[in-house]
Amino acid sequence: MLPYWRLSAYYFFYFAFVGAFAPYFALYLASLKFSAWEIGVISSLMQLMRMVAPNVWGVLADRSGRRVGIVRLSGALSVASFLLFFQAVSFEAVFVAMTCLAFFWSAALPLIESITFAHLRGAPARYGSVRMWGSVGFIVAVLALGQALDHLPPDSVLWASFATLVGIMFCACSVPESPAAPDPATEPVRFMLLLRDRRIMALMGSCLLMSAAHGALYVFYSIFLDTHGYTRSAVGWLWTLGVVAEILVFWRMPALLARYSERTLLLASFACAVVRFLMIGWGVGQPVLIVAAQVLHGATFGAFHAAAVAAVNRLFVGRHQARGQALYSSLSFGAGGMLGGLVSGWMWDSAGAPLTYTLSSVFALAAYVVLVRVWPRRQQHLQGEPA
Numbered sequence: 001m002l003p004y005w006r007l008s009a010y011y012f013f014y015f016a017f018v019g020a021f022a023p024y025f026a027l028y029l030a031s032l033k034f035s036a037w038e039i040g041v042i043s044s045l046m047q048l049m050r051m052v053a054p055n056v057w058g059v060l061a062d063r064s065g066r067r068v069g070i071v072r073l074s075g076a077l078s079v080a081s082f083l084l085f086f087q088a089v090s091f092e093a094v095f096v097a098m099t100c101l102a103f104f105w106s107a108a109l110p111l112i113e114s115i116t117f118a119h120l121r122g123a124p125a126r127y128g129s130v131r132m133w134g135s136v137g138f139i140v141a142v143l144a145l146g147q148a149l150d151h152l153p154p155d156s157v158l159w160a161s162f163a164t165l166v167g168i169m170f171c172a173c174s175v176p177e178s179p180a181a182p183d184p185a186t187e188p189v190r191f192m193l194l195l196r197d198r199r200i201m202a203l204m205g206s207c208l209l210m211s212a213a214h215g216a217l218y219v220f221y222s223i224f225l226d227t228h229g230y231t232r233s234a235v236g237w238l239w240t241l242g243v244v245a246e247i248l249v250f251w252r253m254p255a256l257l258a259r260y261s262e263r264t265l266l267l268a269s270f271a272c273a274v275v276r277f278l279m280i281g282w283g284v285g286q287p288v289l290i291v292a293a294q295v296l297h298g299a300t301f302g303a304f305h306a307a308a309v310a311a312v313n314r315l316f317v318g319r320h321q322a323r324g325q326a327l328y329s330s331l332s333f334g335a336g337g338m339l340g341g342l343v344s345g346w347m348w349d350s351a352g353a354p355l356t357y358t359l360s361s362v363f364a365l366a367a368y369v370v371l372v373r374v375w376p377r378r379q380q381h382l383q384g385e386p387a
Contacts, residue, residue: 002119004130006174010112011134013167017105019141020160023222023239024149027232029094030223031154038091040345042098043219047211047341049102050334057107058326067111068177074111075169077104082165085158105165106334108172110325117313118178128253128306135247135302137164139240146236194324200315202375206266206367207308207332208339213273213363214300215340216348216356217280224353228284238294245298253306262311266371269304272296273364281357300364308332 029039057074061067081104084097120126145160194200225235249256256265276296283289308328316324340363347356 002126003176006171006176007112007116007119007130008133010168010171010175011131012137013164013171014109014112014137015134016137016141017161017164017168019138019239019243020145020157020164022218023142023235024145024154024157025161026219026223027149027226028154028157032089032094034091034094036220036348037345039223040219040341040348042091042094044338044341044345045095045098046102046106047334047337047339049099050106050337051330052334053103053106054110054326054329054334055323058110058323061111061114066177067115068172068175071108071111071115071175072169072172074104074108075165075172078108079162079165079169081105082158082162106329108168110329112175113309113325113329115175115178117309126254127310128250131306132247132250135243135250139243139247142239142243143236146239147233149232149236194316197315199311199375202371202373203266203308203311203315204327204331205374206270206371207304207328208336209363209367209370210270210273210300210304211332211336212340212343213277213360213367215337215342216344216353216360217277218337219341219344220348220353220356221280224280224284225290238290241291242294242297242301245295246302249298249302250306253303256303257307257310262307262314263371263375263377265303265307266311267368269299269301269307270364270368270371272299273304274361274368276300277357277360277364281354281360284353 026039026043029042034042057070061070064070078101081097081100084100085094088094088097116127116130120130141160141164145157148156148160222232222235222239225238226232230238273296276293279289279293279296283293309325312324312328316327340360343359344356347359
């Protein structure tokens with residue numbers, strides 16, 4: 001039986017932490033008088049650790065078969081690491097705190113993804129109905145904290161984020177283990193040989209570029225709106241709008257995946273990202289354009305992520321699934337996120353916000369080109385995949 005609510009509760013608190021931390025931590029760092037470059041460096045540490053930690057823990061999980069145990073350890077150590085932030089005010093101290101938190105926190109999501117797909121065996125299209133509760137958690141956190149920050153000091157971000165980490169730790173204790181998927185009846189394929197598959201190369205390369213495109217959004221979007229006169233509650237509502245669109249996409253993903261291939265959905269999401277980031281960079285003075293850009297989050301993250309993890313689940317079979325999800329997380333949210341965060345931090349003060357978001361559109365366009373050229377349409381069909 002699918003442990004629907006236990007998995008959903010974990011996703012709820014995991015992304016509630018993202019909703020409390022990602023949009024507002026940069027505002028907290030700005031209150032400490034950190035420069036844009038320092039904020040970009042600190043933010044990129046989360047992505048840097050996503051390059052390292054998921055692969056370390058993924059290999060350990062595949063070899064030991066104890067994925068849930070590692071998820072629980074990750075939750076406990078994340079809580080312990082976050083306590084460092086309450087005493088950290090210098091760049092060096094915050095750097096150390098973020099490094100510790102990021103290493104342990106980023107270990108869990110790829111493992112939870114593989115556990116979820118193992119429980120969903122035979123019905124992977126139901127992933128969206130479980131994952132959407134993570135989006136609900138994000139909405140609750142980002143909206144509540146956005147309203148609160150209009151009246152509370154910036155360090156309230158730390159207390160709200162810590163509370164969600166405690167929720168993650170307790171939910172991890174309730175998630176049941178699921179046996180790893182068996183290898184196909186054919187000769188098991190070595191993990192390194194899988195990486196020569198053109199579809200996998202195209203998928204990972206385009207996902208890296210797509211995550212780089214989102215770097216300026218995740219690091220500077222709240223600051224960008226704040227400096228253009230948007231209240232912090234309005235910032236919270238805009239983040240919420242984007243995640244509502246994401247939830248709707250997750251809800252419709254079973255029907256979308258039944259009708260379209262993962263490749264087609266990814267290309268559509270890349271095209272939407274090109275348009276979205278141009279709207280943000282050049283249309284900040286027009287609230288209608290900013291609202292429309294946030295609605296496109298349903299495509300640029302919701303459809304993108306759901307299609308990507310579904311493709312990873314199909315391409316990395318059997319005992320390679322945890323490492324496949326870890327590789328996806330490392331290259332996209334890790335390497336791609338770090339690239340986007342560092343480049344946007346460097347460009348923000350020197351070139352300005354409009355050109356920084358224009359570069360985000362260029363990253364998204366590059367992702368589109370890579371997928372089209374390296375994963376040709378004639379090779380788009382995975383086993384049992386729709387046209």
